[in-house]
Structure formats: C-alpha cells, structure tokens
Amino acid sequence: DYQSLDKIVIGICGGDGIGPIITKESQRVIEFLLKDEVEKGKIEFKVIDGLTIENRAAHNQAIPDDVLAELKQCHVILKGPTTTPRQGDPWPNVESANVAMRKELDLFANMRPVKVPEEGIDWTFFRENTEGGYAVGSYGVNITDDLAVDFTVATQEGCDRIAKLAYDYAERNHKGKVSIITKANIIKTTDGKFLNTAKKIGEQYPDIVTDDWYVDITTAKLIDPQRRRDFKVFVLPNLYGDIITDEAAEFQGGVGTAGSANIGKKYAMFEAIHGSAPRMITEGRGQYADPCSMLRATVMLLSHIGYQKQADALEAALDKCMFEEKKLVITGRDTGCTCDEFGDYVMETITNMT
Amino acid sequence: DYQSLDKIVIGICGGDGIGPIITKESQRVIEFLLKDEVEKGKIEFKVIDGLTIENRAAHNQAIPDDVLAELKQCHVILKGPTTTPRQGDPWPNVESANVAMRKELDLFANMRPVKVPEEGIDWTFFRENTEGGYAVGSYGVNITDDLAVDFTVATQEGCDRIAKLAYDYAERNHKGKVSIITKANIIKTTDGKFLNTAKKIGEQYPDIVTDDWYVDITTAKLIDPQRRRDFKVFVLPNLYGDIITDEAAEFQGGVGTAGSANIGKKYAMFEAIHGSAPRMITEGRGQYADPCSMLRATVMLLSHIGYQKQADALEAALDKCMFEEKKLVITGRDTGCTCDEFGDYVMETITNMT
Ligand SMILES: CC(C)[C@H](C(=O)O)[C@@H](O)C(=O)O
Ligand SMILES: CC(C)[C@H](C(=O)O)[C@@H](O)C(=O)O
Numbered sequence: 001d002y003q004s005l006d007k008i009v010i011g012i013c014g015g016d017g018i019g020p021i022i023t024k025e026s027q028r029v030i031e032f033l034l035k036d037e038v039e040k041g042k043i044e045f046k047v048i049d050g051l052t053i054e055n056r057a058a059h060n061q062a063i064p065d066d067v068l069a070e071l072k073q074c075h076v077i078l079k080g081p082t083t084t085p086r087q088g089d090p091w092p093n094v095e096s097a098n099v100a101m102r103k104e105l106d107l108f109a110n111m112r113p114v115k116v117p118e119e120g121i122d123w124t125f126f127r128e129n130t131e132g133g134y135a136v137g138s139y140g141v142n143i144t145d146d147l148a149v150d151f152t153v154a155t156q157e158g159c160d161r162i163a164k165l166a167y168d169y170a171e172r173n174h175k176g177k178v179s180i181i182t183k184a185n186i187i188k189t190t191d192g193k194f195l196n197t198a199k200k201i202g203e204q205y206p207d208i209v210t211d212d213w214y215v216d217i218t219t220a221k222l223i224d225p226q227r228r229r230d231f232k233v234f235v236l237p238n239l240y241g242d243i244i245t246d247e248a249a250e251f252q253g254g255v256g257t258a259g260s261a262n263i264g265k266k267y268a269m270f271e272a273i274h275g276s277a278p279r280m281i282t283e284g285r286g287q288y289a290d291p292c293s294m295l296r297a298t299v300m301l302l303s304h305i306g307y308q309k310q311a312d313a314l315e316a317a318l319d320k321c322m323f324e325e326k327k328l329v330i331t332g333r334d335t336g337c338t339c340d341e342f343g344d345y346v347m348e349t350i351t352n353m354t
Numbered sequence: 355d356y357q358s359l360d361k362i363v364i365g366i367c368g369g370d371g372i373g374p375i376i377t378k379e380s381q382r383v384i385e386f387l388l389k390d391e392v393e394k395g396k397i398e399f400k401v402i403d404g405l406t407i408e409n410r411a412a413h414n415q416a417i418p419d420d421v422l423a424e425l426k427q428c429h430v431i432l433k434g435p436t437t438t439p440r441q442g443d444p445w446p447n448v449e450s451a452n453v454a455m456r457k458e459l460d461l462f463a464n465m466r467p468v469k470v471p472e473e474g475i476d477w478t479f480f481r482e483n484t485e486g487g488y489a490v491g492s493y494g495v496n497i498t499d500d501l502a503v504d505f506t507v508a509t510q511e512g513c514d515r516i517a518k519l520a521y522d523y524a525e526r527n528h529k530g531k532v533s534i535i536t537k538a539n540i541i542k543t544t545d546g547k548f549l550n551t552a553k554k555i556g557e558q559y560p561d562i563v564t565d566d567w568y569v570d571i572t573t574a575k576l577i578d579p580q581r582r583r584d585f586k587v588f589v590l591p592n593l594y595g596d597i598i599t600d601e602a603a604e605f606q607g608g609v610g611t612a613g614s615a616n617i618g619k620k621y622a623m624f625e626a627i628h629g630s631a632p633r634m635i636t637e638g639r640g641q642y643a644d645p646c647s648m649l650r651a652t653v654m655l656l657s658h659i660g661y662q663k664q665a666d667a668l669e670a671a672l673d674k675c676m677f678e679e680k681k682l683v684i685t686g687r688d689t690g691c692t693c694d695e696f697g698d699y700v701m702e703t704i705t706n707m708t
C-alpha cells in the first residue's frame with residue numbers, strides 16, 4: 001500500500017524519439033494533479049535522464065548500471081518509449097530498454113486496457129511480461145551457419161501469477177469473463193502449460209466464465225463487430241499479448257492512444273504500448289506525436305499508487321477529449337491537433353470538470 | 355510442369371467437422387470444370403477417406419502410414435480441414451494432420467491471397483510453412499514440472515526458399531513491393547536470420563521495393579484504411595503467417611472465405627485457412643459452413659497444375675458471387691444462404707459466364 005509510505009518517489013524517464021515530447025505532457029498533467037501532495041512532501045518526482053539510446057549505446061547496456069540504480073530508488077516509474085537499435089542503426093545492438101526493465105524489476109504483468117465506448121468495447125489485456133519468447137532474449141543459438149534456434153519459456157510460477165492477477169481483476173471489476181489466448185495446438189509445451197494453469201486457476205472463480213481461443217482466430221474475432229464486444233478480460237503469453245494489443249489499440253485510435261501498466265511485486269512501470277517512432281522525428285513530424293498513450297499510462301500510475309480521484313479526473317478528461325469531442329492527435333499526419341495542443345486541451349478539460 | 359505428365363492425379367480428402375460439407379462443393383465444381391480432361395484420361399481423382407480424426411486416433415498417428423502412402427500417389431491434394439484434438443476431446447493427442455502433411459510432403463510455402471476489391475486490398479501472404487515454432491512440434495521439453503521450454507527454428511535453406519518464392523511471385527505479377535514481417539527485435543536469432551536473408555534476396559530484385567515491419571504493429575496497420583492498401587506481398591515466418599492471415603481474411607469476409615496453397619518442390623496441397631469448426635457440427639449449423647475457402651483453394655489448385663482458364667472461370671464466378679452479388683454464406687448464423695445453395699450458385703454462375 002503506497003499511501004502508507006512517508007513519501008512516494010515517481011521516476012520520470014523521457015526516453016528516445018517522440019518519447020520526451022509525449023512524456024512532457026504527462027509530466028505537466030501529473031505535476032498539476034499532485035501539486036498539493038508534492039507540497040506536503042508526500043510525492044517526489046525524480047527525473048532520470050540516462051535512459052537514452054546514446055547513453056545506453058555508450059555503456060553498451062540495455063540499462064546502464066547507474067540508471068538502473070536510480071530506477072530502483074523509485075516506487076513507480078513513468079517511462080517514455082525507448083529506441084531498440086535495428087540493423088543499420090548507428091548504435092551497437094543493445095537490447096530493448098523496456099524489455100530489460102521488465103526483467104530487472106520483475107514486472108511480470110503487462111496490463112493494457114482498450115475501450116471504444118460507442119461500440120461497447122471494454123477490453124483489458126493481461127500480458128505475461130517476462131517469459132515466452134522474451135525470456136531468453138539474445139541468447140538464441142546459431143547451431144551452425146545454417147541452423148538458428150530460439151527458445152520459448154514458461155514457468156509454473158510465471159503462469160500462476162499472471163492468471164491470478166487477471167482473474168482477481170475480473171472478479172473485483174465484475175467483468176464476468178476471462179479469455180485465455182494461446183497457440184497450444186502447436187506450441188504445446190509452454191502454451192499448454194499456460195492454458196492448463198490458467199484454466200485451473202479459473203476454476204477457483206466460480207462467478208467468472210472462462211473461454212479459450214487460439215491466437216490466430218482471435219485476431220479475426222476482434223474485428224468482427226458481432227463478436228468482439230463479448231470479450232472482456234484476456235490473459236495471454238508475452239508474444240501474443242504484444243501482437244494482439246497493437247491490433248486492439250487500433251480500434252481505439254491507434255497504438256498512440258494506448259497505455260500500459262507493467263506491474264511487479266515491488267516495482268511498477270507505466271508506459272506507452274508503442275515504440276519511439278524515430279521516423280516521426282527524422283521526418284519532422286514529432287509535434288504530431290500522440291501523447292494519449294502516456295496520458296493513459298498516467299491514469300494507471302495514479303490509480304496504482306492510490307490517487308484514484310486524480311486518476312478518475314484524468315481519465316474523464318481523456319474520455320471527453322477522445323470520445324466525445326473527438327479531439328484527436330492524428331499521429332503523423334497534418335490534420336488534427338499537435339501533441340502540445342492536446343496537452344493544453346486535457347489540462348483545460350480537467351480544470352473545467354473539477 | 356504438370357501438363358507434360360501423362361496423367362495428373364488429384365487427391366481429395368474431406369477431413370473432419372465441416373470438412374466433408376465444404377469439400378463436396380469444391381469436388382463438384384472441379385469435376386465439372388475438368389470433365390473433358392477426366393474423359394481424356396489426363397486427370398484422375400483419387401478420393402482418400404482415411405484422413406479422419408477417428409482413423410488418425412485409432413492409429414495414434416497424425417497421418418496413418420497407409421494414408422500417407424496414398425497421398426504420395428497424388429500430384430496435388432485438395433484437403434478439407436482436419437480436427438486437431440484438444441484437451442478434453444475424446445481422442446488421444448495426435449498431432450495436427452495439416453502440420454504433419456506440410457512436413458511429410460515438404461510443403462515449405464503457404465501462399466494465402468486476400469482481396470477486398472472495393473477497398474483496393476490485394477494482398478498475397480507467403481508464410482514459411484515448416485519451420486519456426488512448428489518445426490519441433492510436440493518435442494518441447496518440460497525440464498522440470500516448473501519449467502517448460504519450446505523451440506523455434508530457422509534454417510538458411512528454409513529462409514532462402516520462401517523469400518525467393520515471394521520475390522519471384524512479386525516480380526512475375528508486377529506487385530512492386532514485398533514486406534518482410536518479423537519480431538527480430540526480440541526473437542533475434544531465428545527472426546534475425548529470416549529478416550536478413552529476405553533482405554539480401556530482395557537486393558536481387560531491383561524493381562521491387564522491400565520494407566520490413568514488426569509483427570505487432572503490422573496487425574494494427576492492416577486495419578488502418580489509409581495504410582493497408584500500400585501492402586502487396588508479405589513474407590513471414592510460420593507463426594506470424596498463421597496469426598496475420600486470419601486477421602487479414604476477416605476483411606474479406608472471414609476465415610471461411612480464404613484458401614491457401616501449400617507448395618513444395620514435389621507436392622502441393624490446397625486447403626482452407628481455417629479449422630474443422632466442430633462446434634458448428636455439434637450445434638447443428640453445419641449446413642451454414644462457408645465453402646468459399648475451399649473454392650478459393652480450388653482456384654489455386656487449378657492454376658498450379660496448368661488449367662489457368664478453368665481457374666480464371668472459377669475465380670471470376672467467386673468474385674461475382676462474393677463481391678458483386680454479395681451472396682455470402684454467413685457462417686454460423688441463420689442469415690445468408692447455405693453451403694449447398696452457394697455451391698449451386700457458383701456452378702450456375704460459371705455456366706452463365708462461359
Ligand atoms: C518495443 C518492443 C520491444 C516492445 C515489446 O515487444 O514488448 C513493444 O512492442 C511493447 O509492446 O511494449
Ligand atoms: C489448424 C492449425 C494447426 C493450422 C496452423 O496453425 O497452421 C491453421 O491455423 C492454419 O493456419 O492452417
């Protein structure tokens with residue numbers, strides 16, 4: 001319980017690419033919403049600068065040691081997207097900073113809400129966040145020049161804890177149904193374990209219906225207007241969660257509108273579901289980056305540390321801007337408002353609504 | 355070149371669930387279209403009955419040996435969906451028959467076209483068909499009760515041949531662009547090999563633009579009406595091909611409307627992209643199964659063995675029924691026509707158009 005702490009430290013990392021641009025909007029909103037708490041000394045913001053690709057590349061580490069130490073001094077972290085080098089990029093091939101952070105801070109659950117009120121869509125995805133194809137990372141093996149092998153991992157504890165979190169959430173929020181998504185007909189050992197474990201845990205929740213689907217057909221069902229509103233809560237292995245939440249977010253307005261909570265026993269980190277969009281910067285379109293993803297992540301952060309009133313205020317303002325007023329940042333195109341204008345609009349809306 | 359053979363043997367397997375119902379429509383269409391060829395002795399149909407779940411379960415084999423021998427006597431195979439047992443099913447856990455067939459007959463490429471003429475969508479997916487998460491199948495390892503591991507595989511030859519096929523197709527059909535879809539930022543060794551190999555092969559095709567995307571964001575881009583028509587030809591590892599083609603097919607009318615060609619050096623097999631839908635049978639809705647998937651597969655079969663005129667006739671009839679007349683089988687609902695009625699309609703349309 002965060003509220004019982006003397007002081008809650010919130011880390012803020014801007015990240016790369018559009019990261020600093022969109023994180024700035026969240027920062028001013030959260031500073032505004034928690035102003036009194038900061039004055040009381042209950043909240044401290046800690047800006048962490050070192051999580052840039054330049055610094056990570058210089059240290060040749062996904063998260064340099066001193067940055068990791070700073071992160072561990074925070075209770076929760078608001079993190080802008082960070083660049084993962086690709087072939088041809090000017091940086092050495094350091095690993096993804098968010099994947100590293102999920103592992104280092106043991107953030108085992110990635111919760112991603114998506115809603116489209118006018119269609120009755122209100123989905124919450126519980127993506128397992130440290131295992132599956134992400135566990136072994138760059139330790140795949142080139143057995144010969146001709147044969148490459150990667151590994152997919154599922155532990156009992158890993159399956160247990162994500163399933164419990166999903167069912168607990170479904171129960172607490174009266175969602176009525178949890179859908180388990182795997183490819184257990186093919187990826188039999190790990191997805192089989194995931195599916196069986198989640199089903200078994202589901203049996204402990206008599207008020208919640210469980211169904212299960214393969215990931216391939218699920219991508220089709222999410223599009224079907226007759227069927228998609230039947231889904232409520234999803235629990236799924238890491239890679240399928242990665243894939244399906246990008247699809248799901250598109251219905252809400254794109255990945256630029258979706259935030260995620262990375263939750264562990266000790267730490268929690270809140271971020272956009274998308275990457276740092278370096279092309280938007282090189283093409284001079286950075287001001288059209290959509291801050292909604294980070295603002296949605298901020299809602300989850302506020303709620304997570306016990307500022308439910310402030311979370312509700314921000315969420316209501318975002319819903320009003322996005323769904324009622326249709327004031328959208330049309331990412332990367334020359335229509336709609338800019339990132340800054342959207343931030344102003346949200347601030348104004350919060351003020352007017354409270 | 356099939357046309358240089360004395361006789362072409364076409365195997366027909368009905369499969370399970372809705373398989374026999376939808377395969378029947380393809381069988382009557384192909385018998386009608388190739389009537390003269392059968393009379394000349396150039397075409398022989400070989401009905402293969404043993405590919406049912408009951409027979410496979412009795413032999414405890416994905417494909418019983420005698421059935422495999424029969425399949426190998428055919429040049430090409432038209433195959434209805436087959437059931438893969440799930441936990442709780444009354445059968446032992448035999449492996450997927452289509453996955454086994456892809457391996458046994460070395461059908462390394464799975465070509466899946468999707469089109470939505472009114473939206474300018476004309477996509478062709480080249481899914482690698484024997485490697486990735488499918489290669490090792492049920493040989494994942496439970497290292498302890500607490501730790502499960504599955505394997506993902508990419509061979510140089512496997513990556514080379516699917517990429518070449520995709521680029522050759524793009525060149526021959528003036529498609530202009532090939533998109534390589536991976537998750538090489540995370541599944542680094544195998545997807546990295548796939549991406550690098552495909553890029554290198556792409557360099558040999560100066561008239562074709564190559565781009566590459568991660569699979570997660572691709573599922574979002576396919577939905578975006580502004581961007582999706584920019585895609586033409588896709589080349590992708592097995593599991594991503596599995597996932598994304600179900601999503602893509604939904605825009606065309608659902609997985610029930612999409613066929614696939616499984617192509618190897620020696621054999622080729624043509625099937626629906628979906629499963630056997632056992633629930634439709636148990637719920638008494640089998641007559642509403644959509645035969646379009648198998649009919650689209652039949653178009654590809656006809657074209658593959660050199661009957662382009664007949665392939666074009668069937669494709670034109672299907673396009674007319676589906677896109678112009680909107681005569682759709684609404685799978686599983688009580689609207690639209692039945693499977694049989696759709697078959698009649700297609701036969702009539704072919705006759706009227708020729
Ligand atoms: C940037 C990338 C490594 C990351 C992932 O694959 O998890 C992202 O797509 C996400 O969903 O958070
Ligand atoms: C039925 C299943 C084993 C199969 C696959 O995963 O390849 C199907 O989904 C497909 O796409 O052909």
